[in-house]
Amino acid sequence: MTATPASIKRIYYLLTVGNTLAASLIWGINTIFLLDAGLNNLEAFAANAFFTAGMVLFEVPTGIVADLRGRRASFLLGTLTLAVTTALYVLLWHLHAPFWQWAVVSALLGLGFTFFSGATEAWLVDALTATGFDGQLDAVFGRAQMASGAAMLAGSVGGGYLAQLTNLGVPFVARAGVLMVMFVVAAVVMRDIGFTPDRGGRPIAEIRRIVRDSVDYGWRVPTVRYLMLAAPFVGGVGVYVFYALQPYLLELYGDPTAYGVAGLVAALLSAAQITGGFLTGRIRGLFRRRSSALLAAAVLSVVVVVLIGLIRSFWVVLTLIMVWGLLWAAATPIRQAFINSLIPSRQRATILSFDSLMNSTGGVVAQPILGRSADIWSYPTSYVISGVISAFAWPFLALARKQQAPTDTAVTTTDERPSDDLAVAGQST
Secondary structure (H helix, E strand, O other): OOOOHHHHHHHHHHHHHHHHHHHHOOOOOHHHHHHHOOOOHHHHHHHHHHHHHHHHHHHHHHHHHHHHHOHHHHHHHHHHHHHHHHHHHHHHHHHOOOHHHHHHHHHHHHHHHHOOOOHHHHHHHHHHHHOOOOOOHHHHHHHHHHHHHHHHHHHHHHHHHHHHHOOOOHHHHHHHHHHHHHHHHHHHHOOOOOOOOOOOOOHHHHHHHHHHHHHHHHHOOHHHHHHHHHHHHHHHHHHHHHHHHHHHHHHHHOOOOOHHHHHHHHHHHHHHHHHHHHHHHHHHHOOOOHHHHHHHHHHHHHHHHHHHHHOOOHHHHHHHHHHHHHHHHHHHHHHHHHHHOOOOOOOHHHHHHHHHHHHHHHHHHHHHHHHHHHHHOOHHHHHHHHHHHHHHHHHHHHHHHHOOOHHHHOOOOOOOOOOHHHHHHHHOO
């Protein structure tokens, strides 16, 4: 069949929904699962830190795989890797394995996710460009987020109650099964369009070229650099905020075995994700610059996270979780469209992977620290500390706004070329 912008978007939405459904089956109970396996808070969040460390270690190499061997190949490798490592998680849980084994498998789990980050998004943008799409990328990413939110709602609620009806290992088994289904689906419907993998030549030389170009057209572009520098403080802390909500809400609820309530956290955030995706265009219209919208969302998010730590009411905290999720969901498509407008196609997957690496780096450092603070003091105290750490993103977002990149105010489509910042970066080499 001839590819069209509509068919490309349908495939992207399908891949997004399948991946999110698989991932979210364990989001509501992951921390409880680790604690049930015999780990304490420090060890549980340290295991999560090894997961993010795996993402840091493998982000750029897997981005290079996507640029050299193709986005489709990267996606397929990701589904296989995640299915295998998820099954290993269940085995470790059954064995009450020592912490070092959790650390190793968690890092390999991070490897699986890095095959997706950058590659899937790059596949979408390149394929839309090749098929003549002239719409708004913000809207495409917003709709994908709405679809992802619906999948997250189904997966998180289903996974939580599945664990409550059976045991904590069953949602992980279901996740591995869904991933294998997604492998077959992607093998059938996904093709590299608008991008030709460079499978010839000398791999080492190609890797050096891609890394060099990615630095030139990514890190050396001031706006991109400041967006990346803000990521560790926003994304890294966000991972802890999400996963610590599971035991914290059970503590507020008063029943440590109410796994369905823990799944409610992910369900609320998925509802916020759907709403945020729907409101992205309207929120974008309130600000002349994308960077202003991102800065406003970051400021409000810090306030909400601190309030989650200060207020001890179950229902009030639930409401604050919804607000926090809504802010994140509304800002994400705006950031995606902004950063994609600043980078060229040839190095897109690698640069987006490096951006994800920066995000994961914050999680490597923050999660053990915050987990330990929960052990020593309490979950509420760790949330107040989380808010303080997140505030360090504000200066970098302000600096990104100060650059006044042309695409900061533009309505981005795939027909736009990277901003003049790229030309400046290219001339500096």
